[in-house]
Amino acid sequence: MSPRTLLYLYGWRLRAHPFQELLAGAGIAIGVALLFAVQVANHSITGSVEQLLHAITGNAQLELAARDDQGLNARLLDAVRLVPGVVTAAPTLEHHGVIAGPGGSEAIELIGVDPSLAALDGPATREFGSGRLSIPDRSVIIPDRLAHVAGVEPGDFVTIDMAGRAHRVRVAALLHASDIGPLTGSSVVIAPLGFAQRLLGMPGRLSRVLIHARTDRLARVRATVTAMAAGRLDVGPADSTVSRLESASAPNDQSTALFSGISAMIGVLFAFNAMLLTLPDRRAFVAELRIQGFTTWQVVGLLVFEALLLGTIASLGGLLFGDLLSGSVFHAVPTYLAFTFPIGTQRVVAFHTVALAFASGLVASLIAASRALMDVTSRRATDDVFQERGETGERIDASLRRKMLIGSLAIVLATTVTVWLDAGMTIVGVMALGVAVLLAIPAAFARAMPLVDRLARRLRRNLLLVAVMGARSAMTRSVAVAAIAALAVFGSVAIDGARGDLVRGLGAGFAEQARAADVWVTTAGRSLTTDAFPLDASALRRIREAPEVRSVRLYQGGMLDISNPARRIWVLGRPSSDPDIVPPSQIVSGDPALVERRLRAGGWAAASRTIADTQASRVGGRFELATPSGTAHLRLAAIVTNLGWGSGAVILNTRDYRRYWQTDAVVAIGVDLAPGVSATAGRRAVRRALGPGRGFDVETAQQFEAEFNRLLQDGLTRLSQISLLLMIAATLALSAALSAALWQRRPRLAAQKVQGFKDSQLRRTLVLEAVLVLLLGCVAGAIGGAGGHLLGNRWLELTTGFPAPYSLQVTATLTTLLTILGGVVVTVATVGTFAVRVPPGASFGR
């Protein structure tokens, strides 16, 4: 058939069933939108950093980098420049901080540069070489977006909080899109190198040296520079930071991908079920076409064309909706990542992201059309469709139901075995479980309805009996509605369950850390205790001598860049006087009491599984860590969770930390208050002791824990959004599906009125039927969802290292179930009120 004829016939479908077609399209669009938006949001995090790094590093191939915030000696720069084959060696000094102005504040990356950087020809810095842009001393330049956030203009002053100090700095100029392109979305503050060193109190120190070498000498340059690093610095590709960010954000990306994958699958299945609502008509139409002499290929061509057209339009709609979602709801960058990486606000949309989402929509549409296609393979043209019991095309015969149930059980079994053997298969496994739930619905329906029938007869509930008869006579439609409910509950239970466990797991660890002291002092805006600040002896003495203070403990640590594989891990140096050096809830492997004894003794560390596994270390075994002073030879006291940091964490005592890091800088001061002193009074006393003009946050344990939890919720925002969107989408999809089904049934309602039923009775029957069908779906979904939740948790713990102890979340499940059920029943009652007003004459086709 020609495309014109195919379009012509598709026009028939649209005229006959516009609402159902819209519903199917909406289901596909929702799935595509969620998948696309989440992928864009995830990719933008690494993509924006990649853009920034490439804009700065230009043609540099190598970097010689310090492993932590303390930096490297600037004299190494001169030595590198003398290495034969080095064309350019440009220094940078980088540090995280917070910029604040009258308009607001934002986490930033301060980058100190010198004019040699222009020689690397990076888009962000080449203008410095041309002389078009220059930075006066004691000034900075910032992207115009950041100036807008801070509410400043060139010539104005901003405050930059870094390393426990607040600095007032003049903004010399703004970087516009014409200067740096999409990097205007980056949160960078560029300063002359010397000024940056003074701001940070790090004269003669650098973060990294970017090296552009002659290609033919690259290997030799690398070897020479590696020798210079002497095992205390890292030598690697100039864009190693991207790999480190990927490692840090991977668990978050993976967990988001898992949930967006579940959502996408549910979107696909929504579409499939929306198509199921139209299936009786489609099957009847296919049979009609075949009776009228359409060949198999003509029918297949028509069905595939319809599916592809619907898929294309719905996918395009989904991409547009997804674009809106990624630019609004999903746009926020997780704060904890912005603390340690220069993440920009620009959205980076890769071709593969668009292609994947679009292809998913097409596949969904084809899957949804598959049942009608199956009729084409039947030898008989009528394919039983005109000879079935009940309404035309509505029957799902016993043999098909049995096959579907066997398929469902086989999938559950195969999934359990596969995921048990390979946790990496979890995403596929959860999706397979969703399909298994779907396949089990017809059999569950066929089993449950006779039971309800019997119950209704025994209790003499005639309206319930009529409701059961209604549900059974339109089996495909009832199963479709039950399946949508099942999938919605499945997705919500699986996502919310895993998310809830993650919140509890991380929250427990944070609470244990926060409650270790009554009052905490940290660098401003850095409650994750990742930024070190130099210890001010006089301020410390004043805190200790305050009458409200009983004792003071110093906490050390920060981010540590390691290679092979490139990661930025979180190191916590905790004092032996801490009640719990390792938060007990975060120990995955190891006896808590023994772990404490070993860490207090020194020479032992606790590490996340992802870090320990790279060295094949076991508890009690040897464990090596590349520190700024060289490789530390330790022993592994315990395997711990990743403490919420994707790349993993290492905990050791502060004596060992000072030894290997050779620094007294601290990341937090924990203050225990004298008996009878309130937390608020103690906090005021500590703030007084620190003196004015300091870039510190002083918080009570309660505030500190609340701040942790805020960051935690912020990091999991996307999961909450996905879960909420899923529930809204499910309620809407079910409401729409049931409304459409109700409207189609007006002739039968009219016939029932002829038989003497009153409007109110019919309305109650409709609500009862909806509740029956939905309950069946919800229960099946909840059972499947509990399995999905279990798999999701296992995956989170094993693959990502996040703490997520499993718990059956009955309240959350019931809330989800009742929310969906309540929303849909209200819709059915409303639409039913209008549907039952059909005149009895309609039953005679008038």
Add this chain to the structure above:
Amino acid sequence: MSTLELDRIVKHYDSGGERVRAADGVSLLIEPGEVVALYGPSGSGKTTLLLLAAGLLTPDAGDVRFAGRSIAGLSRDEGARYRRSLGFVFQTFHLMPSVPAIDNATLKLLADGLSPARARKQATTWLARLGLADRAHHPPEKLSMGERQRVAIARALANDPQLILADEPTGSLDSVRSRQTLALLARLCRERGVGMLLVTHDPDAAQFADRVFDLRDGRLAARTDHPGLTASALAAHDEVAPA
């Protein structure tokens, strides 16, 4: 035009563990332009015979031949082409809801590969001949039962079929509409030299057939040769007959 021949057809079903003989050695010949009625109560096997004639069911024994060729061994595509040469009229019309009458009438023409524009042109002619010119753009829901059946007849005849298979075509119509519809079908068959197998349980339908077979338990129990109504008598019943 071609002849349909049912030769000693046997077709049995299992229904609830019981063996049902839907066709038990049925032989029947329908010549071009001849209207043959199969009369019988529900469950007598009328529709089964019609489906067998259409190649939609395969007989357990015996053979169905059309234009001298057995339809038993037809491939799927050959079967589809065979059905394209037939015109189907059903009791429940089988029209697409919400789709205008003119579009409904194009279905077989589209299967023949005509463009939608040409198919609509051809369908318009047929609708006009059946007195539906002013109702062509109405969907089935806006048409009376008689009008719906005429749309179905227009669809059946639009591609000049060689045989019409009508399954209780008047089952949904009142007696006046029934007679009008049957008269219309019979007249068109004779005019065009098209054979028709009419399945009915309406005793009045017999007067429009050339031959009437009484079908009981899958057997042709009695045969009534009927001269059929004259052209003028048919016209008297047929409200859309040419003047």
